[in-house]
Amino acid sequence: MSQTPPPATPLSNAQEEKLRELTAQSWNLELVISGAALVAVLQLPELIDEGFDYLKYNLMTQTAGPAVLLPGLAYSIMKGMCYVLFVAFLTNFVMRAYWVGLVGLLAIYPDGIQYDRLPFSTKHARERMANDLGPLNAYILRLDQRCNVVFAFSFLFVFFLLGLSFTYVLIFLFYFILCPLLLDTFGPEARLIGYGLGSLLLLALIVVSLPQVKAHPQGEALHARLMAISKLFFAGLSKPSSFIVNTFLSNLPKKTVGLMSLTMFVGFIILLVVELIANSDRVYGHTISPNLRHLYPSRIIGHSVNVNAYNDQRAAGAYVDGASIQSDVIREPFLRLYVAYPKALDTLLTQLAPTPVWSDELSRDEKRRLQTEWSINQIGRLIRVEINGSLYRNPDLSFTQSGPQQQQGWQTIVIPSNLKTGKNLLTISIQANSTTKQTPIVTIPFWYVPES
Secondary structure (H helix, E strand, O other): OOOOOOOOOOHHHHHHHHHHHHOHHHHHHHHHHHHHHHHHHHHHHHHHHHHHHHHHHHOOOEEEHHHHHHHHHHHHHHHHHHHHHHHHHHHHHHHHHHHHHHHHHHHHOOOOOHHOOOOOHHHHHHHHHHHHHHHHHHHHHHHHHHHHHHHHHHHHHHHHHHHHHHHHHHHHHHHHHHHHHHHHHHHHHHHHHHHHHHHHHHHHHHOOOHHHHHHHEEEEEHHHHHHHHHHHHHHOOHHHHHHHHHHHHOOOHHHHHHHHHHHHHHHHHHHHHHHHHHHOOOHHOOOOOOOOOOOOOOOOOOOOOHHHHOOOOOOOOOOOOOOOEEEEEEEEOOEEEEOOOOOHHHHHHHHHHOOOOOOOOOOHHHHHHHHHHHHHHHHHEEEEEEOOEEEEEOOOOOEEEOOOOEEEEEEEEEOOOOOEEEEEEEEEOOOOOOOOEEEEEEEEEEOOOOOO
8 A cells, every 4th residue: 555645744824924925025036037047048059059069079989879869969959948948938027027017007006907987898898808808906816827837837947957967967977988988998798788787777667667566565665766866867956846847746637737748748859850950960060951952962072062161261169070271262372271180080090090009118208209209100191181183192280279169180281283273172081091991071172263
């Protein structure tokens, strides 16, 4: 048998009076909080963009699998939640401001709407209007209740966004820090063990959530312990959000709760899909939106221009996707070339150029010097720079950090001898030698117009 929850401790008369006083004065705090939240939420999308870009170019160590899918999903969900929060707090702000106006109007005219004194209206029209609108003070009370509900829902979204952010941080620590360490130490078996333990935990949560299991005292106790573990993902936000959710669940009809849950789930899926499509270029490097133009093929190498590849057109503070040159129109007979070095590129470079083992008898400074010389030689060997199909040998790449975000990469000045007036193609790729597969990085079209 399930245990009956203990009765709530009643509040004293002084506490009840204090609660009524706080409730009566909460509207001004709602306006202040909603206004401040609107300003804060407007700053979040830009911060999320910067955080995702830093993660993508500096911390992501893999280019396939869940480690690539999860950041994109989390990024799209967070951006979507920012827009939901903005709409929610804006709705509350407008509704509460309208409520303040009505309260002020009632203070001037305590009788509210006097339907029997309405001019230019028939008796039947006045009666219908009185039935539809009702007294002004009753409408003010209903509007106050709706404002409170919208405000509570807004904070429920805030808790969901914060809990999602903390959950993603845990997943990020697992995939990008813990998982690589375990693989380096224990091999692929560590990944299988981790997936097995995660699957067992998920299966246990499903089983103990069944009504037949929860009806047993031991099953209820096990359910409480497992739920306590899952609450860690909400970083202390489980109890505040539970007060809001359970208050709604215990006061609304089941049909209303089911309809609201279905509406929120469908809206969440739609929002996620829209955000994935809208941010596909930033997340996956190419757009996944449908092409509705008859003669506009997408992702055609050598026939599409990406403004990110030109220093004079790239947005301030933006990361370089693959490589960049000074401009799309070149007047001087050289290219100022920058090749980006994202962290994910290490997956390929580690395979093509394993780190040599230096003798323990060497000093630390000597090992550092040998490591630097070896790295420079490997980059010169692996990075291929081609202009109009001709390989530019010995590009003499130097390590650098570009832009205000200090993006790591290589830089050099290329002085080609086969530039032609008009359109030219610069191709950057990675290839160990002539017998191995070539991995393309980027192809940049540019136009050479020599100075006369």
